[in-house]
Amino acid sequence: MAQYLLRRVTTIILALWLIITVTFLIMHSIPGGPFASEKKVPDVIKHNLEERYHLNDPLGKQYIDYLNHLVHLDLGPSFKYEYRTVNDIIKEGFPVSATLGSLAIAFSLVVGLLAGVISALRQNHWQDYLAMVLATLSFSVPSFILSGLLMYFFAYKLQLLPPAMWGTWQQAILPTLALAALPTAFIARLMRSSMLEVLQQDYIKTARAKGLSERVIVLRHGVRNAILPVVTYLGFLVTEVLLGSFVVESIFAIPGLGRWFVISILNRDYTVILGVTVFYSAFLMLMNFLVDLAYVAVDPRIKLVDRKDV
């Protein structure tokens, strides 16, 4: 167990180092720097700017400086919003993204699992069809279209909900729905097929034969076993929600990290892009790690072995 943990942690560090290096190189090979602007500044001023941000140091030195700061958990200043550091931006944006993300994940788990179980239990009844039609629909609409439609109907047409911004619970509803739609659909479908499979197993028949109540059969024997594939999906779920947040946060004007990230890519804000990428990657790897551990906790058949099949 200890050996396994050590291995995973070294992998994560190795991966992070690779990410930093590759991203650093890609960023510096892209045309246009952070100080390009439509009105050309005189060369002296450009020189002053580059001097200030050490952009005219040799690339190797910039790289080593960056790594050095990183070890001290300092992701550097933003080039564009110069009074702010990347740490500030993450500190400010991530809690918002995390809140929205958790809401979306909670929604997709609750609704997805419920819908999956119900449609499995009522296979080929209207409940099943309704749930699957809804799931299929939200599965097939790109998130930017769904976000636009949600805003159009609920905020513009019906004027039921505020169209944008962040702070009140009403403002959280539309973005949560937009973000959760796809994973909810996925979980519902996954749960349904998994549940159907489990319900055909012999041990369910045994349980029935023993005269257990339907409730016990469904909850203790059915759901508990059927939920395993959903647990494996959790890692993807986090990634999915995180990527979806780029679109959803931009459309609903939510001050989360995803929106910052999209803005800083357009701005060529080197340090923010690098910092947020490193942060996201570390976060995702940690999440996947936790999901693996959770899987072991849920499924007694699996033990952590030294080699992990990816």
Added chain:
Amino acid sequence: MKKILLALMVLMAFVLAGCGGDRAKDTADKSSTTQLIRYNVDAEPKTLDPAKSTGLPDGTIELQMLDGLTRYDANQEIKPAIAENWDISEDGLTYTFKLRDAKWSNGDPVTAQDFVYSWLRALAPETASEYAYQFFYIKGAEDYNSGKGKKEDVGLKALDDKTLQVVLNAPAPQFLGLTAFQTYFPVNRKVVEGNPNWFADPKTYVCDGPFKMVSWEHNQKIVMEKNPDYWDAKNVKLQKLEIYLIENLDTSFNMYNNGQLDLMNEINAQELPALQGNKELKILPDASVYFYRFNVTRKPFDDVRVRKALALAIDRKALVESVMKGGQKPAYAFVPFGFKDAGGKDFRENGGDYFQEDLTEAKKLLAEAGYPDGKGFPKATIMFNTQENHQKVAEAIQQMWKKNLGIDVTIQNVEWQVYLDRESKLDYDIARAGWSPDYLDPMSFIDMFVTGGGNNQTGWSNKEYDKLVNEAKSTGDQKIRMTSMHQAEKILMDEMPVTPLFFYTHPVMIKENLKNVIIPPFATYADFKWAYVE
């Protein structure tokens, strides 16, 4: 079993019902006549330090909180602000400003020394201000900024607490207008020296303007309230100002319709036709031009006949009416409307149009250049930065050239930074561009195209043109300046290294009970100093 199912269904119904929610509260608080205006400036400001800010959002936000020596009024006239009055020496080189008794929001008096300190700070090489060149009219400023000269040699002096003297390199009538520009705003020396990040926090943002900052939620909104210490506070009726920082125009439009905004700065072109006749839609003038650059170092654009042929074969009226739809004016010259000529009349109206669309002429020119009916015309590309409207304009022009001249060009959208980079490296055939002035004088447009100018970016060079620009720059005599600039513009349009397409407008949506909001044609989006809610 049935029971579980029922419970599950109820739970699900509950969850779904929760999504319906009740009516949003935000719509409710636009009640009666609280003196509050909510405005979207379309972006998070890059900085609110006036010495370093460059963007329109930044300048607009600063303008509400800071007062320079002068301020533009509703008619775009320069009016005294912190400066009570001023003297200009006869040679046009020395400006002496007399300051009024104004206070910073922390109680300190605003002094001439504050101005000297602020301007020198913006010029200091270590500040690395992008707009430092806005001060280069002042004697010794450029040398100091580039590290060649000393701070003491800059032509700036506080004669006493209330008198500021400025010495220029050469007469520059636009200088007075610049003192209302963001880079020239004063900052409080004590505050700035005590805390280099003073501008990032509402608590330390000491200001001398009509409003002061209460809170700043990044990527959301900045809240301001009336500054009681402002020297002209009796003329400020607005109690509260909320400036939103949201970049998505669709979202912004929905917020306006939902009553979360009172004033919208920009509107998608696709919304405009449906808004015709809406009393809240106002189409305001904008002193900017939309044009295409030709790379004259590349074939076939090194041939003036080709450039002219292409320029004459664009139906600008169709472009404006069917594509832009915002009441823009077709442009047949480079300098937009809204600049005063020597006699007080409009520079553009005096100058008139320099060319007309003419298909026969265009075809003739193209044939003379060796491409009859577009035959043999080399592969060429229109480059533009990724944006909905630029793409539509490019597609429309592509089609016009194909139909009218038989020329096939491709169009290419590139990301903003790449676009800037390629433009400055002359790595393009035809490139979309736009220009808005830094100050209210045609020179802001004319001096772009001098040989080797940083904003030329066409490779074009003309000795006569350079001479005329120099002439205009070395005198304070408006008559000579304006005549030279008219002549220079004519050369520019004859040679056509750039072809103007249209003059911008500024369509905004504004609630009808908002009064006296100034929406100037350049430099900032809006001034709320005199604004109020009826």
Added chain:
Amino acid sequence: MTGKMEITPQMFKPVERDALAAEEIACPSVGYWQDVWLRLKQNKLAMTGLVIIALLALLALVGPHLSAHSYDDQDLQMVNQPPGGGYWFGTDSLGRDLFTRVCYGARISLAIGLLTSVICMVIGVLYGGISGYLGGRVDEIMMRFVEVIYSIPFLLYVILLMVLLEPGLKSIFIALGIVYWQNMARVVRGQVLSLKEQEYIYAARLLGAGTWRILLRHLIPNTMGPIIVSMTLLVPEAIFTEAFLSFLGLGVSAPMASWGVLASDGIQGLRNYPWQLFFPALFISITMLAFNFVGDGLRDALDPRLRR
């Protein structure tokens, strides 16, 4: 297990023919793929999906010829026209026929989906095959590399690539290919890993087949099922991702536009010209569904556990 036993021809002797005949199966023999097809045919959703895909392909091929307008013909007098006689799907903000543009969009979006999935298959099969087959250290290093790539938020990757490569069809293929191949690699590796322990591989190796021969002749053909399923499911995913990029202004556009670009253009006119969003969005959704149905159907058809 295979150990030290020596095998000589003398150890084998011909089987009696009659004994074989006695084992003959009464049913006509059905090949593996025939079997899959038979089962797929019973799946109504999957068949509907197949029909839709065929129709979409047909639309992409002949659709543009059905309309009187070409995809880039602008009529500035006829901008934003609703669907009607002259324009089946209406016109866009430059007065171009939306029907023709949607048909061309089909070509581009389908090409993106199909080519991306082919690119991924090639890379994935080679990478995953080698990794799984060689196993041990090589496998570990190769899979760790996949893990590293996988942990990078792909959007950053794609955006950076799109900027580096200039927006266009080619860049989309490369960017999406680079992002999605690892999934395929994992699938193939997993398959190979379990298959290579099977007896017929031991047998092949025993008979002296080389690494490449085993890989290409024995392992990969037997992993084809899951690969095809993954490919089918990758098509809509690539189309989806391209639409996502279009929203960020990095899609394929001008003068031909993908569905994603058409939809993200259309969303701005949602309030006034809903058809400009409706048609491209409809086609994206239909394609999504069709490929997913077929993919799911194939998976079921290939699943040996469901074989009756």
